[in-house]
Structure formats: C-alpha cells, structure tokens
Amino acid sequence: MNIHYRNDAPEFDGANLLMHFVAEVDGEPVDCAISAEALEDHFGAESALEGPLQEAFVRGRxxxxxxxxxxxxxxxxxxxxxSGHFRIQG
Structure with missing residues (x-):
C-alpha cells in the first residue's frame, strides 16, 4: 500500500470539530480527519477554533x-x- 499526503492546508469542519486532510492511497484520494480534542490534547491547540487548530495541525503534522x-x-x-489514537501510538 502506497500512502502519500498532500501538502494542502487541512479544512476545518466546525459542525463536527474536525480538521480534514487528504491522503492518497495507491493514487486515490482518501478523506482523513483529526478531532479538535486530539489537537488540543496532544498538539497544544488552545481552543477548538479554526486558527488554533490549524496551528496545532502544522506543529503535529x-x-x-x-x-x-x-x-x-x-x-x-x-x-x-x-485523542486515543495518540495515547496508544508506538
């Protein structure tokens, strides 16, 4: 399986408190997301607002x-x- 990530900025989904980003799996785009909670818990987002979440995503990319x-x-x-995905990483 060949997985590549686009360098586009993630897109904020305020209704679901997610940051969406795209992975290409064997050349096909696949929608992925990370929760605001995970960005706050593990990457220092100061709030669930778009700006702080974008900054945290960049730090933890x-x-x-x-x-x-x-x-x-x-x-x-x-x-x-x-958030749990990052607690069990490794």
Whole structure:
C-alpha cells in the first residue's frame, strides 16, 4: 500500500470539530480527519477554533501523518483520528 499526503492546508469542519486532510492511497484520494480534542490534547491547540487548530495541525503534522498511516494500513480506508489514537501510538 502506497500512502502519500498532500501538502494542502487541512479544512476545518466546525459542525463536527474536525480538521480534514487528504491522503492518497495507491493514487486515490482518501478523506482523513483529526478531532479538535486530539489537537488540543496532544498538539497544544488552545481552543477548538479554526486558527488554533490549524496551528496545532502544522506543529503535529509529522506525528499526525504517522498515526494516520498506521490507521489506513489497518482499515484500508479513510480514518478519523481521535485523542486515543495518540495515547496508544508506538
């Protein structure tokens, strides 16, 4: 499975408090997301507002992608990363 991440800025979904980003799995786009809670708990977002979440995503981009890759490899599809994914990483 070949997984590549686009360098686009993640998109804020205020209704669901998620930041969406795109992974390409074997050349096909796959929607992935990380919860505001995970960005607050693990990457220092000061609030669930778009600006602080964007900043936290940038700070944690490498770790977010690493955890997302593991999840995609397990599920074969898009994932929503929650705080618990980062507690059990490793």
């Amino acid at each position: 490498a770790q977010i992608r690493s955890v997302c890759t593991e999840a995609i490899e397990q599920t074969g599809g898009g994932v929503v990363l929650h």
